[in-house]
Amino acid sequence: MPRPDRIHYHRRSRVLEVQFGAERFELPAELLRVYSPSAEVRGHSPEERRLQTGKKHVQITGIEAVGNYAIRLTFDDGHDSGIYAWEFLHDLGAGQDRYWQDYLTELKAANASRLPAIPVGQWNPRA
Secondary structure (H helix, E strand, O other): OOOOOOEEEEEOOOOEEEEEEEEEEEEEEHHHHHHOOOOHHHHHHHHOOOOOOOOOOEEEEEEEOOOOEEEEEEEEOOOOOOEEEHHHHHHHHHOOOOOOOOHHHHHOOOOOOOHHHHHHOOOOOOO
């Protein structure tokens, strides 16, 4: 898999733009976070994969090159252990619609939400 020609994070829209030649993908930070290739998220087998919830507003706070084959992303929720290889980023971009649908289906089956949980007594509608 060739190295991307361009990687750019758009903070306002929370989208990582990754371009491989003529192919350009816009990967939302939420999608990158919930499909992190880290053992913390994926486990060591498909059965160990942990559904990530409450990540709708997650932001990428750091992007670091890992050799010539990947990047490490740091998220504002503290997650920083995923190494995103070029092949993985390309697959995520090319299959983005399917990945989103699978994620939404898993959330629904688990009666979970993309929205972060707000502890009782912490929400102030006037703030």
